[in-house]
Amino acid sequence: MTGEVSPGGQNRPELRVSHEERDQVAEQLRIAAGDGRLTAQELDERLERALTARTGSELAVLVADLPAAQGAVPPEVKDLVRIECGSSSTERVGHWVVPRAFDVTVASGHVKLDFTEAVITQPVLRIDAKVRSGSLTLITRPGMTVDVDEVSVGSGSVKVRRPAATSGVGGEPTVLRIELSGSVRSGSIVVRPPRRGFWRWLLRRPHPGVSGD
Template sequence: MTDDKAQLPELRASHADRDRIAEQLRVAAGDGRLTMEELDERLEKALNARTGSELAVLVTDLPAISAGSALAVSAEPKELARIEVSSGSAAREGRWVVPRAIEVKAGSGSVKLDLTEAVLTGPTLQIDATVRSGSLTIVTKPGIEVVMDEVSVSSGSAKVRRPEGADSVPIVLRVEVSGSVRSGSITARPPRRSFMDWLMRRRIRFE
């Protein structure tokens, strides 16, 4: 199986590209979409960004900008990506460019699609999944909605766990999952908390 991420070209960002993203961030802060702390953090990342993908990820949860801007610098998304595993595993994690559609076939293996840092290139993502005794896991964050109305289930499961704070964030990506599950599972969930996250939440609760 080839790695789609390795095939995607990474184009270097110019000073003009960084300036356009910085301006979009300032406008978003002026509209109340970003706090001043978020603005400062993203501006620093924008000024240090080396590629179009590093710039694009800074504005994926903000209103789209005009064609020809820095967001267009990122790699052109594929129309369809195919992922097939039998008894192994496959994952798309970190900063990867989300295609318009993904076809997943999982026998007794596992597939993980982590969208938390992915470069989103459109408002919707179609996933056609055929899962036997394996699993498909979709990792989400506030602003990403997953719908599994078109999934048929035999003795397995298809579950969606919404991230905390999802109701207060506008939807930037709708993931529409269709297909079938036999004795396996399809799960959409937020990232798992680390032990330190759990410890901090517990400390705040009892203070």
């Protein structure tokens, strides 16, 4: 079984947005394009997504990298998201809204949480992970710190790999602190920055998301 379950075992869908809320985001996108923050192609793509958006989260990701505008729709942040992964895999990548807490159970599959482009609205994220023979991977970005002191390990492993520019060091502000707790039996938990592709390595460019890229 792979998927997301709301607290109490019941699905609780996000609230639907109105025409007015879609129009507010569309106007924010047009202003950003006028300021030179979006190209014409980006504007067209985001406007199309804004006008067909159904929930607040779908609108929020379209303006997450833009200055806040008066009347803009704030991201709808869930208090708790449960992920139950059996023998397959599930992931959160791209622009997604980080909840206040995760409850992750991995049997023999793989769960990946990629924070490099995620929408972060609060300073702390709590993750309670129960990893049996599968794996949990957290992909970090500059300004993130991860505390794994509360994770008990059996025959598995917990590895934390930090980029050259360590989060919270050298003036890098902390944008998110992850408090990871739970247990690992024969599986693994890996915390790492994004991988640098061959051409980035060849040209000695920094990892994606690292300042100076």
